[in-house]
Amino acid sequence: MFAPVSIRNLSVAYHRKPVLRDIDYDAPEGELIGIIGPNGAGKSTLIKAILGLLPLASGEVKIYGKPYKEQRHLVGYVPQRESVDWDFPTHALDVVLMGRYGKLGWFRRPKAEDREFALECLQKVGMESFAKRQISQLSGGQQQRVFLARALAQDAQIYLMDEPFVGVDAATEKAIIQILNELKQQKKTVLVVHHDLQTVTEYFDSILLINMCKIAAGPTREVFHADHLQKTYGGRLTVLPETSNMIVTR
Amino acid sequence: MTDYWIILTGALVASACGFLGCFLILRKMAMLGDAISHAVLPGIVLAFLFSGSRDAVPMLIGAAIFGLLTTIIIQTLRGQGVQSDAAMSVTFTALFSIGIILVSLFTRQVDLDLDCVLYGEIAYVPWDPLKLGGMDLGPRAVWLIGAAFFISLVVITLFYKQFKLCAFDPALAAAIGIPVTFFHYLLMGLVSLTTVASFESVGAILVVAMLIVPAATAYLLTDRLSVMLGLSIGMGTTSSLVGYWIAKLLDASIAGCMSVTAGVLFLLAFLFSPKHGVITRWWIR
Ligand SMILES: Nc1ncnc2c1ncn2[C@@H]1O[C@H](COP(=O)(O)OP(=O)(O)OP(=O)(O)O)[C@@H](O)[C@H]1O
Ligand SMILES: [Mg+2]
Numbered sequence: 001m002f003a004p005v006s007i008r009n010l011s012v013a014y015h016r017k018p019v020l021r022d023i024d025y026d027a028p029e030g031e032l033i034g035i036i037g038p039n040g041a042g043k044s045t046l047i048k049a050i051l052g053l054l055p056l057a058s059g060e061v062k063i064y065g066k067p068y069k070e071q072r073h074l075v076g077y078v079p080q081r082e083s084v085d086w087d088f089p090t091h092a093l094d095v096v097l098m099g100r101y102g103k104l105g106w107f108r109r110p111k112a113e114d115r116e117f118a119l120e121c122l123q124k125v126g127m128e129s130f131a132k133r134q135i136s137q138l139s140g141g142q143q144q145r146v147f148l149a150r151a152l153a154q155d156a157q158i159y160l161m162d163e164p165f166v167g168v169d170a171a172t173e174k175a176i177i178q179i180l181n182e183l184k185q186q187k188k189t190v191l192v193v194h195h196d197l198q199t200v201t202e203y204f205d206s207i208l209l210i211n212m213c214k215i216a217a218g219p220t221r222e223v224f225h226a227d228h229l230q231k232t233y234g235g236r237l238t239v240l241p242e243t244s245n246m247i248v249t250r
Numbered sequence: 251m252t253d254y255w256i257i258l259t260g261a262l263v264a265s266a267c268g269f270l271g272c273f274l275i276l277r278k279m280a281m282l283g284d285a286i287s288h289a290v291l292p293g294i295v296l297a298f299l300f301s302g303s304r305d306a307v308p309m310l311i312g313a314a315i316f317g318l319l320t321t322i323i324i325q326t327l328r329g330q331g332v333q334s335d336a337a338m339s340v341t342f343t344a345l346f347s348i349g350i351i352l353v354s355l356f357t358r359q360v361d362l363d364l365d366c367v368l369y370g371e372i373a374y375v376p377w378d379p380l381k382l383g384g385m386d387l388g389p390r391a392v393w394l395i396g397a398a399f400f401i402s403l404v405v406i407t408l409f410y411k412q413f414k415l416c417a418f419d420p421a422l423a424a425a426i427g428i429p430v431t432f433f434h435y436l437l438m439g440l441v442s443l444t445t446v447a448s449f450e451s452v453g454a455i456l457v458v459a460m461l462i463v464p465a466a467t468a469y470l471l472t473d474r475l476s477v478m479l480g481l482s483i484g485m486g487t488t489s490s491l492v493g494y495w496i497a498k499l500l501d502a503s504i505a506g507c508m509s510v511t512a513g514v515l516f517l518l519a520f521l522f523s524p525k526h527g528v529i530t531r532w533w534i535r
Contacts, residue, residue, distance in 0.1 A: 015331060051425040069427070077425045084419045088276060089475045098419070101411050102426030109411065134473040134525075154426075 002065030004029050004158045004189040005050060010059035012042070012049050018057070019045050021213050027158075030187045032180055034194045034204035034220070038233050041211040043193045044080060047160045051077060063158065072102060076156030078147050080163055086136045092146045093131040096121050099153030121152040126175060141168035148176060159183060159190045166195065177203055200224055252376040255389050257494045259375045260508050262392065263448045264460045264486025266399035269406070270441050271465030272475070272482050276417045281335060282321075282438070283461030285342035286445045287454040289320040291349025299356060306390065310446055317442025320345060321435065372452040372504050391451035398447040402440045406479075413437065414475055452505060459509035460486055463516050470519040470526045485515055 003026040010023040020042045027033055035043050048054045050061050052068045063071035076099070096118040097110050104110065110118075122128045125145040130138060138146065144164060151159055159180075165173050180190050184205075191208075194200065200207060200220060207223055209215040209232045216228045267283070274280050290313035297312030320341055327337035380390040387393065406413060415423040416433045424430045441461070449457040468481035493508030500507070521529045 048421070051421075053421055053424050072425070072427050075425070077422055079419065079421050083421060085276075085278075088418045089469065089473050089478050090414075090418065091473065095418075098411075098415055098422065101415055101423075101428070104411070106412075107408070150422075 002062070003027055004064060005191065006062045006065070007050070008060050008062075010046075010049060010061065011057040012045055012054055013057045014045075019212065020049065020210075023059070023210070023214050025208055025214060025217055027189055027191060027208075028206055029189055030184060031189060031205040032184050032203065033189070033191045034200055034207040035191055035210065036194055036197070036200065036207055036232070037210040037215075041232075043210065044162050046210065047077075047162055047191070047193065050160060051075065074157040076151040076154035076159045078151045078159070078161040078164055081140065081144055081147060081166065083162075086138075086143060088135065091132050091134055092127060092138065092142075092149075093118055093122060095135060095146050096149045096153050099150040099155075102154060117155075118149075118153050121149040122146070124152060124179060125149045141172040144168050145172065145176070148179065152179075157188055159188065161190065161192045163193050163195060197229070253494070253498075255376040255392065256372055256504060257490055259372060259389065259391050259395065259452060260456070260490030260494060260504070261487040262395045262399055263452050263456060264464060264490050264508070264512070265483040266395060266402060266444045267448065267457060267460035268464035268468070268482035268486040269399070269479055270402055270437070270444055271461040271463075272468065272478050273406075273413060273417055273437055274441065274461065275465045275469060276475075278334065279338075280462045280466075281338050282324075282441060283445060284458050285324070285338045286317045286320055286442055287449055287457055288349075289342040289345035290314075290316040290442075290446055291346055292316055292352055293319075295349055295352040295356070299352075306394070306450065309450065310394075313446040313450075314442055316345065317446060318435075318439060321438035321442070325434070372456065372508075375451055378451070389451075394447045394451070395444075398440075398444045402444060405436065405440060409433065409436075456505040456509055459512055460489075463509070463512040464489065467512070467516040467519045470516075470523040473525070485512065489515060 005025075005027040007023050007025040010020060011018060012020040023046065035046065037043050045054065049056060050063075050068065052061075061068060063074060068075070093115070097114060099121070100110055100114040100118060104114075119128060119131060122131055125148050127142060127145050127149060130142060130146075135143065135146065144167065148161075148164060151161070164176055168176065180192070180203075183190050192204070194203070201224060204220050206217070206219045208217040209223065209228055211232050211234075215232045216223045271280070271283070274282055293312035293314070293316030294309050295312075297308040300312075301308035323341045324334075324337045327341065328334055332340075375389045375391045378390050380387045380393050412423070412428050412433050415428060416430050420430050423433075445457055445461070448460075464482040464485035465478070467485045468478045471481055472478050489508050489512035493511035494504060496502070496511065497504040497507035519527070521527055524530060
């Protein structure tokens with residue numbers, strides 16, 4: 001049995017400046033997994049490294065035991081929302097349709113069934129009535145839903161999501177987490193970069209704490225406690241008193 | 251007849267440039283046309299030196315090599331953390347200066363008129379026909395630019411989804427296995443080809459204007475990439491047509507009038523575009 005995502009000895013550097021060091025991690029299959037760490041910890045970098053978007057200084061990443069290049073079709077991706085230009089001349093449905101491009105190969109164009117599938121994905125995130133809306137005229141939360149729909153359109157086994165909850169209201173957050181739980185029920189593995197420590201125990205089956213290095217990983221109730229958080233966030237944790245009350249103590 | 255050849259040439263330049271300009275604008279690389287049109291100068295001079303003639307083919311090859319070199323240098327600088335616009339400016343001013351030095355060093359060997367290279371005159375286009383076995387096939391420029399436009403059309407149509415995704419979300423494009431760097435250089439190659447094919451006969455100003463202005467105008471008028479591409483061709487053709495007749499009326503520079511017309515169209519779109527127009531929005535409020 002291979003892990004959906006298995007990371008060995010991974011180091012990544014930007015212009016010689018190390019950002020991730022010696023990460024070892026096996027993602028458990030069929031779980032909702034939180035990737036947690038402070039700003040600049042290298043969470044986005046980790047996701048990009050898994051997706052082969054960055055050169056690795058050392059180590060390797062395997063998707064179900066094979067290199068990412070051979071397993072692209074199994075992986076769906078939700079980038080950080082700010083990473084694209086929302087003034088791009090296109091509408092919501094068209095963005096979701098981009099999730100189908102990977103399955104189309106070099107020359108085929110999206111067909112009617114791709115369009116239908118994309119529309120279904122928009123429906124799942126409750127955005128079907130915005131299908132033809134120019135993307136700059138969507139609110140931040142709606143844009144985030146469109147991105148989620150696009151990942152659903154990729155029809156993957158593993159989903160990597162970079163901060164899907166940033167800038168969304170409570171209702172949208174609930175809607176998104178419900179979709180993620182549905183994915184989990186379909187035995188899919190979902191890795192989510194997450195910032196809000198207060199919801200960690202509620203949302204995630206297991207977590208990966210990083211800050212340049214791996215601090216800890218495992219089932220949330222075992223790993224999410226004060227010691228590890230202190231190590232992950234350093235002194236900054238003291239500014240989160242409410243959270244520390246919620247943290248499970250050993 | 252010369253009227254029509256000039257208008258056709260202008261329209262072809264405008265369409266070919268405007269079409270590619272859409273992707274440049276969406277990738278925030280509008281300045282690239284400016285950069286390439288200057289940076290190819292050393293390539294042109296070297297081509298003169300080696301071939302000893304004003305033949306178009308060696309010149310095109312020399313320019314194309316330097317066009318590609320420009321994009322490679324810019325890309326490398328950006329990869330090392332230099333700001334995009336700084337990378338472009340540094341590259342093209344450096345290469346352009348090298349070109350000027352080459353011209354000044356070899357003025358005697360190459361009877362090269364800088365004005366002619368950079369500000370080629372569209373009015374002379376009809377008097378430089380392409381002859382095949384004694385048959386006059388129409389202006390050489392029309393064939394050259396037409397071919398460049400045709401190649402761009404075919405390539406972009408064939409790989410429309412790749413170009414679109416690379417422009418909108420290169421990270422996802424790379425993640426699903428689209429060779430993003432390859433498509434970047436393919437686009438840059440098309441821009442180099444079109445720029446070089448055009449400006450030898452119509453001048454750099456018109457090329458630079460048409461790479462940016464019609465696409466920028468189209469961007470204001472629509473929310474769809476496919477429509478934007480069509481509109482940019484329409485805007486470019488209109489500029490050529492209207493610009494030519496204005497130039498005739500005023501007895502002024504044709505390329506200048508075409509560029510100015512494109513600018514006026516942009517201004518109109520900027521003020522009155524149904525969705526983004528300054529006046530329209532003010533009116534609705
Ligand atoms: N393109 C880049 N070039 C150079 N350094 C970078 C680049 N991208 C990120 N970094 C650096 O790498 C480190 C990790 O960045 P990363 O974006 O992975 O952090 P993150 O954990 O996702 O942070 P955030 O919570 O703010 O999104 C940071 O110190 C950042 O400054
Ligand atoms: Mg990040």
